[in-house]
Amino acid sequence: MSSGPASALPAAPQRLPRRQGPAEGLPLHDSALLRRGEAEAARALPPHALMARAGHAVARLGRALAPHARQAWVLAGAGNNGGDGLVAARLLRAAGLPVSVWLAAEPQAGDACWALAQARAAGLAVSAGGPPQPPEGLGPDDLVIDALLGLGLSARRPPEGPVATALAALEGLPAGILAVDLPSGLAADTGSCAGPAVRARWTLSLLGLKPGLWTAAGRDHAGTIWHDDLGVALPATASTPRLLDAPGCAGCWPDRPHTAHKGSQGDLWALGGAAGMSGAIELAARAGLAAGAGRVHVLRLDPTAAPPGHPALMTRAPEALRGEALARATVVAGCGGGAGVGAWLPALIAGAPRLLLDADALNALATDPALAQGLRTRTAPAMLTPHPLEAARLLGCTTEAVQADRLAAARQLAQRYGAMVVLKGSGSVLAAPDGRSAINASGNAALASGGTGDVLAGWIGGLWAQGLDAWDALRLGVWSHGAAADAWQAARGPGQPLDALRLIEALQNLPRG
Numbered sequence: 184m185s186s187g188p189a190s191a192l193p194a195a196p197q198r199l200p201r202r203q204g205p206a207e208g209l210p211l212h213d214s215a216l217l218r219r220g221e222a223e224a225a226r227a228l229p230p231h232a233l234m235a236r237a238g239h240a241v242a243r244l245g246r247a248l249a250p251h252a253r254q255a256w257v258l259a260g261a262g263n264n265g266g267d268g269l270v271a272a273r274l275l276r277a278a279g280l281p282v283s284v285w286l287a288a289e290p291q292a293g294d295a296c297w298a299l300a301q302a303r304a305a306g307l308a309v310s311a312g313g314p315p316q317p318p319e320g321l322g323p324d325d326l327v328i329d330a331l332l333g334l335g336l337s338a339r340r341p342p343e344g345p346v347a348t349a350l351a352a353l354e355g356l357p358a359g360i361l362a363v364d365l366p367s368g369l370a371a372d373t374g375s376c377a378g379p380a381v382r383a384r385w386t387l388s389l390l391g392l393k394p395g396l397w398t399a400a401g402r403d404h405a406g407t408i409w410h411d412d413l414g415v416a417l418p419a420t421a422s423t424p425r426l427l428d429a430p431g432c433a434g435c436w437p438d439r440p441h442t443a444h445k446g447s448q449g450d451l452w453a454l455g456g457a458a459g460m461s462g463a464i465e466l467a468a469r470a471g472l473a474a475g476a477g478r479v480h481v482l483r484l485d486p487t488a489a490p491p492g493h494p495a496l497m498t499r500a501p502e503a504l505r506g507e508a509l510a511r512a513t514v515v516a517g518c519g520g521g522a523g524v525g526a527w528l529p530a531l532i533a534g535a536p537r538l539l540l541d542a543d544a545l546n547a548l549a550t551d552p553a554l555a556q557g558l559r560t561r562t563a564p565a566m567l568t569p570h571p572l573e574a575a576r577l578l579g580c581t582t583e584a585v586q587a588d589r590l591a592a593a594r595q596l597a598q599r600y601g602a603m604v605v606l607k608g609s610g611s612v613l614a615a616p617d618g619r620s621a622i623n624a625s626g627n628a629a630l631a632s633g634g635t636g637d638v639l640a641g642w643i644g645g646l647w648a649q650g651l652d653a654w655d656a657l658r659l660g661v662w663s664h665g666a667a668a669d670a671w672q673a674a675r676g677p678g679q680p681l682d683a684l685r686l687i688e689a690l691q692n693l694p695r696g
């Protein structure tokens with residue numbers, strides 16, 4: 184065979200790289216589990232080894248994050264969180280960085296006493312108990328270490344005494360704050376704050392990652408989250424919440440074989456759009472189309488509404504969804520549905536093999552016990568996507584109660600209604616009736632605009648319609664919705680709102696695989 188110029192023929196078809204398949208995200212450990220892990224590790228290790236490792240990890244990261252620091256200010260509490268800070272202070276000083284330490288109170292027992300004794304023996308000046316005064320000349324390149332409170336923050340007891348004074352002194356400092364384990368004042372399990380809490384630029388989570396760093400007030404207080412396991416492998420079970428991030432979700436994208444056709448990619452039916460709210464259901468339908476559903480039908484509750492603005496959407500009367508069509512359908516119901524959507528739900532709950540309820544469908548569910556009973560006895564999977572107010576209606580409590588423990592609220596909803604749940608908002612929480620749960624790491628405040636939830640509902644529905652397992656569709660949908668907003672923000676800088684139509688574009692632009 185002669186060797187000629189490169190052939191103009193298309194290259195032989197290459198095998199597509201195999202998708203890796205779904206993977207579980209990083210485990211998120213609650214404080215009870217962390218305490219047990221810490222106690223077991225401490226028994227197996229020489230005295231003070233864990234605190235020495237923690238202090239090393241803090242000092243090493245602090246140096247890397249603030250390489251131009253000319254001094255460090257360490258604020259330490261009287262517990263082991265303070266002990267970690269004292270070890271870090273000693274090591275930073277030994278590495279040549281001038282360090283000032285303010286101590287809330289003398290530790291009374293345990294590893295923290297050892298850390299304080301070591302610090303003093305090394306010649307570190309530790310001022311205890313007086314008013315916290317930032318060291319002279321503390322500038323933007325310098326490093327502040329928050330080691331006031333970690334896991335030991337008493338639940339529902341706002342920071343008080345010298346610790347509260349120190350929290351006030353940390354506000355408005357020019358230097359970046361590195362929080363040890365948790366931003367002081369933030370609850371590890373829930374991300375709630377009973378009072379003032381540190382707003383860190385970085386947080387180094389020790390041993391395990393805590394749920395509270397990722398949801399509720401966590402993201403606003405933790406800044407960039409780092410993790411050091413201190414060489415301890417903590418156990419995780421099927422009910423340990425997982426972090427939804429790119430490595431955990433990228434393997435879930437649906438395959439699109441060469442032989443794909445619109446009939447093989449799933450039928451999505453979007454029901455909603457009462458008078459004055461037809462935009463909501465159109466957003467959901469457009470998002471479903473963008474996700475890759477083969478055929479998307481819009482069932483509008485306002486028959487007088489103008490046709491949808493996207494020519495690929497098919498408009499039908501709600502009555503069209505029955506028989507064969509219903510038996511094959513993935514249904515997203517509720518976006519802009521008004522009070523009238525409830526009447527359609529019994530048939531959908533009984534007959535749709537894949538059903539997602541959002542917005543007014545959730546409000547109908549909250550007020551109609553028969554719907555709730557139907558959902559519980561249904562065997563096919565269902566999804567609920569409430570924002571905190573809708574979740575509060577479904578649980579019969581206040582929005583504040585939902586937000587005070589978002590993981591618990593999502594789990595409770597999943598149990599009560601026998602459905603998979605997304606509790607939306609900063610750090611959306613997912614829960615399934617079988618006990619699985621997850622917290623989303625993607626997304627940002629650019630999403631705080633009307634219609635982005637409608638897009639989420641349709642986007643998840645469009646992914647689910649293509650044959651994904653329900654939990655995979657849910658976690659991929661939630662994570663990629665946030666990832667699209669992150670990509671948007673990365674391109675434009677923080678502070679830019681993202682409207683729902685542009686969000687659909689951003690979702691289409693998100694690389695898959």
Ligand SMILES: NC(=O)C1=CN([C@@H]2O[C@H](COP(=O)(O)OP(=O)(O)OC[C@H]3O[C@@H](n4cnc5c(N)ncnc54)[C@H](OP(=O)(O)O)[C@@H]3O)[C@@H](O)[C@H]2O)[C@@H](O)CC1
Pocket residue numbers: 221225231232233234237260261262263264265267294331332333334335336337340341342343344346347363364365389390
């Ligand atoms: N042991 C080890 O080797 C390892 C430990 N590790 C580290 O230990 C940390 C947990 O340490 P911890 O359990 O000592 O609790 P910690 O966060 O220091 O708080 C206790 C102090 O806070 C005080 N306090 C509480 N609430 C308050 C309030 N509302 N307002 C004001 N004060 C309040 C409380 O006072 P008290 O309630 O006793 O009056 C006490 O003085 C963990 O986060 C990690 O950093 C890891 O690195 C692994 C290795």
Ligand SMILES: Nc1ncnc2c1ncn2[C@@H]1O[C@H](COP(=O)(O)OP(=O)(O)O)[C@@H](O)[C@H]1O
Pocket residue numbers: 542570607608609610611625626627628629630631632633634635636637638639664
């Ligand atoms: N601060 C935020 N951080 C991350 N995601 C957010 C934030 N604010 C809103 N979102 C997301 O935007 C969407 C808003 O949904 P929703 O409140 O139902 O809006 P709408 O009803 O107007 O469509 C949800 O997916 C939610 O998680």
Ligand SMILES: [K+]
Pocket residue numbers: 264329330331332333362363364365366367
């Ligand atoms: K802290």
